Amino acid sequence: MKRELKISAIKNGTVIDHITPGKAFEVARILGLEDFSAPISIAVNVSSGKSGTKDIIKVENRELSKDEVNRISLVAPNATVNIVKGYEVAKKKKVEIPSEIVDILPCSNANCITHFEPVKTKFQLEGTSPMRIRCYYCERVLTEEDIKREIAKED
Amino acid sequence: MQDVISIKDFDRADIEKVLENAKIMEGYTKGTGILEAKILATLFFEPSTRTRLSFESAMNRLGGTVIGFSESGSSSVAKGETLQDTVRIAEQYADIIVVRHPRDGAARLAAEVAQVPIINAGDGVNQHPTQTLLDLYTIKKALNTIDGLRIGLMGDLKYGRTVHSLAYALSWYDVALQFLSPPGLEMPVHIREDLTEKEISFQQVEELEDLKVDVLYVTRIQKERFPDVEEYEKVKGSYQITKESLEFLGGAKILHPLPRVDEIDPEIDSTHNALYFQQAGSGIPVRMALLASLLGWEP
Numbered sequence: 001m002k003r004e005l006k007i008s009a010i011k012n013g014t015v016i017d018h019i020t021p022g023k024a025f026e027v028a029r030i031l032g033l034e035d036f037s038a039p040i041s042i043a044v045n046v047s048s049g050k051s052g053t054k055d056i057i058k059v060e061n062r063e064l065s066k067d068e069v070n071r072i073s074l075v076a077p078n079a080t081v082n083i084v085k086g087y088e089v090a091k092k093k094k095v096e097i098p099s100e101i102v103d104i105l106p107c108s109n110a111n112c113i114t115h116f117e118p119v120k121t122k123f124q125l126e127g128t129s130p131m132r133i134r135c136y137y138c139e140r141v142l143t144e145e146d147i148k149r150e151i152a153k154e155d
Numbered sequence: 156m157q158d159v160i161s162i163k164d165f166d167r168a169d170i171e172k173v174l175e176n177a178k179i180m181e182g183y184t185k186g187t188g189i190l191e192a193k194i195l196a197t198l199f200f201e202p203s204t205r206t207r208l209s210f211e212s213a214m215n216r217l218g219g220t221v222i223g224f225s226e227s228g229s230s231s232v233a234k235g236e237t238l239q240d241t242v243r244i245a246e247q248y249a250d251i252i253v254v255r256h257p258r259d260g261a262a263r264l265a266a267e268v269a270q271v272p273i274i275n276a277g278d279g280v281n282q283h284p285t286q287t288l289l290d291l292y293t294i295k296k297a298l299n300t301i302d303g304l305r306i307g308l309m310g311d312l313k314y315g316r317t318v319h320s321l322a323y324a325l326s327w328y329d330v331a332l333q334f335l336s337p338p339g340l341e342m343p344v345h346i347r348e349d350l351t352e353k354e355i356s357f358q359q360v361e362e363l364e365d366l367k368v369d370v371l372y373v374t375r376i377q378k379e380r381f382p383d384v385e386e387y388e389k390v391k392g393s394y395q396i397t398k399e400s401l402e403f404l405g406g407a408k409i410l411h412p413l414p415r416v417d418e419i420d421p422e423i424d425s426t427h428n429a430l431y432f433q434q435a436g437s438g439i440p441v442r443m444a445l446l447a448s449l450l451g452w453e454p
Contacts (some may be wrong), residue, residue, distance in 0.1 A: 139163065
C-alpha cells in the first residue's frame with residue numbers, strides 16, 4: 001500500500017524543502033507568513049533520505065521572490081525552493097545568502113545602538129566559509145557561532 | 156565624502172586628502188571666514204571635554220558658530236526622545252552635526268537619518284575617526300612621512316578604540332607594527348586578520364626593552380580590565396614610560412590620546428620624544444579641515 005504524504009501536493013505556489021529540522025517556524029516568522037492570506041502547510045521533522053529529517057513549508061498560490069527566500073538563508077542554509085505550477089516543479093533553486101541581511105537577527109553586541117533605538121538590524125556579508133557578517137551600525141563581526149546563537153534567541 | 160563615521164570608510168587617498176587640507180588649515184588657525192554664517196550642532200550624549208572643545212574651537216576659527224549640549228541630562232533625551240528624533244530636530248537648526256554617543260553604531264544611525272553631514276566624535280567603544288586622523292597628522296607632521304616607519308602600539312590593545320582605528324588606518328601605509336600589551340589585553344584576532352590581509356608586518360613583543368620603533372603610541376590600561384587590583388598593580392609598572400625607558404627608545408616620538416594616568420612620567424613632557432600635547436593641538440587643523448570640506452570648501 002502506498003503511504004500517504006503527510007501534507008498534500010499543491011497546485012500552484014512555493015514549496016520550501018530541506019529546511020533545517022526544527023527551523024520551519026523560524027523560517028515562517030522571517031518570511032512573515034503569518035500575514036499571508038494564502039493557505040500554508042508546515043511539516044516539521046519529516047524523514048528525509050538526504051539529511052535524516054527536514055522541515056517543509058508549502059505556500060499555495062504565491063510565488064515567493066528570490067529576495068524573499070534568501071532571507072531564510074541564515075536559518076536554513078540548505079533549503080531548496082521549488083516554484084510549483086500546475087502540480088509541476090517549474091523552477092528549483094538553492095537559497096543564497098544575500099549581501100545585506102536586514103531584520104533577520106539581533107546584533108550580538110549588547111551595546112549596539114540597534115538594541116536601543118527603533119531601527120531594523122542590518123548586516124553586511126563578509127564571507128561564507130566560514131560565515132562572517134558585520135553589523136552595519138556597530139561594525140561588530142558575527143561568526144557562524146554568533147549567528148546561530150542570535151537566531152536561537154529569536155525562537 | 157558626506158559624513159565622517161568610521162575610519163573604515165577612508166582609503167589612503169581619503170586620508171591623505173584630509174592630512175593635506177589640515178596642513179592648509181594650519182595657516183588659518185588665527186581665524187578665517189570660510190564657514191561664516193554656518194552653524195555646527197554638537198550633540199554630546201556623553202561628556203568629552205577635549206573633543207568637544209576642539210570641535211568648537213575649530214568651528215569658531217572657521218568663522219562659524221556652535222550650538223549644542225554636552226551631556227544628555229540637559230537635553231530632550233532625558234525626556235525619552237530617540238537619537239533619531241534628536242538628530243532630525245538638530246538638523247533644522249544647524250548645517251553640520253557632531254555626535255558623541257555611548258552606544259556603538261549611534262553615529263552611523265544618525266547619518267542614515269540626517270540630511271546634513273554627521274561627524275562621529277566617538278560612538279561607544281566602536282569608532283572615533285577624527286582622533287585617528289589627528290594621530291596620523293601628528294606623525295606625518297613630526298616625521299614628514301608615515302611610510303617606512305616602525306610604529307609601536309602599547310597598553311590596552313584589546314579594548315582600546317584608538318589603537319584599533321589607528322592600526323586599521325596604518326594598514327594603508329608601508330609600516331611595521333609592534334604590539335606591547337599585558338597578557339589578556341592583546342590586539343584582537345579580527346584586527347590581526349585585517350592586517351595580515353593587507354600584508355602589514357606586525358609582531359607582539361614581550362618587554363618595553365624589545366620595542367624598536369620610530370613612533371610609540373601609548374594608551375591607558377584601565378584597572379577595571381583586571382580581575383583584581385593586585386593583578387593590575389603587578390603589571391602596570393611594565394607599561395610605564397619613564398626617563399629610563401628613553402635609553403632604549405632612543406629618539407622615538409611618543410604619542411598618547413590622553414588623558415593619561417601614570418603611563419607616561421611627566422618628566423618625559425619636556426623631552427624631544429614627547430609629542431602628545433602637539434597631538435592634542437593637531438585636533439584643531441584636522442577638525443577644521445573636516446568641517447570645511449564636508450560643507451563644500453575646497454582648497
